[in-house]
Amino acid sequence: MNKLIDGYRRFREDHWPERRDVFEQLAHRGQAPRTMVIACCDSRVDPTMIFNAEPGELFVVRNVANLVPPYAPDSTYHSTSAALEFAVRVLQVEEVIIMGHAMCGGIGVLINGEPAAGRDFLKLWMSIAEPARQIVLERGSADPQADCEEESVRLSMNNLMTFPWISERVAAGSLMLSGTIFDIRSGILKKLQPSGEFAPV
Numbered sequence: 001m002n003k004l005i006d007g008y009r010r011f012r013e014d015h016w017p018e019r020r021d022v023f024e025q026l027a028h029r030g031q032a033p034r035t036m037v038i039a040c041c042d043s044r045v046d047p048t049m050i051f052n053a054e055p056g057e058l059f060v061v062r063n064v065a066n067l068v069p070p071y072a073p074d075s076t077y078h079s080t081s082a083a084l085e086f087a088v089r090v091l092q093v094e095e096v097i098i099m100g101h102a103m104c105g106g107i108g109v110l111i112n113g114e115p116a117a118g119r120d121f122l123k124l125w126m127s128i129a130e131p132a133r134q135i136v137l138e139r140g141s142a143d144p145q146a147d148c149e150e151e152s153v154r155l156s157m158n159n160l161m162t163f164p165w166i167s168e169r170v171a172a173g174s175l176m177l178s179g180t181i182f183d184i185r186s187g188i189l190k191k192l193q194p195s196g197e198f199a200p201v
């Protein structure tokens with residue numbers, strides 16, 4: 001952890017003084033982010049860095065393969081749905097952005113099967129995206145990994161609309177949903193268009 005402690009010290013010396021006022025205001029007034037981002041846990045995909053965002057701007061939840069499960073209020077633990085509820089109903093964010101990415105290990109598990117050490121939770125979690133895998137298989141894609149990365153974002157966009165308090169706000173025009181894919185090889189961000197295709201922004 002020593003390297004990280006060094007980084008923390010540099011943050012305190014170089015960045016904290018100039019950000020101090022921002023943090024004090026955020027602490028005093030509370031957070032009011034306008035945007036929620038659902039991104040992958042992948043260490044190469046940091047939404048705050050990619051969007052060049054400031055503290056207080058983005059409410060971020062990260063999970064394996066940036067998946068949104070369908071609305072299922074039951075007695076099990078739903079961390080992503082809880083984050084959605086807090087952002088959409090309590091904080092009243094105006095936009096939810098799903099950020100997929102190229103070379104996603106979670107999507108790799110879906111395409112190639114889970115590693116032996118990933119069977120307690122990973123397999124069940126990735127089964128959320130099974131409908132996306134089926135679409136890609138039926139299509140006979142030349143690049144199933146990349147195709148499935150895009151298809152799973154489309155699936156998660158549809159799953160967002162199964163949450164009644166999301167679909168209501170979308171219908172009322174007070175909440176926007178966006179799908180994106182970040183290519184870690186080129187640094188290019190693509191956005192899901194009304195046509196259903198992804199295009200560079």
Ligand SMILES: [Zn+2]
Pocket residue numbers: 040041042064065066101103104105106107
């Ligand atoms: Zn990933």
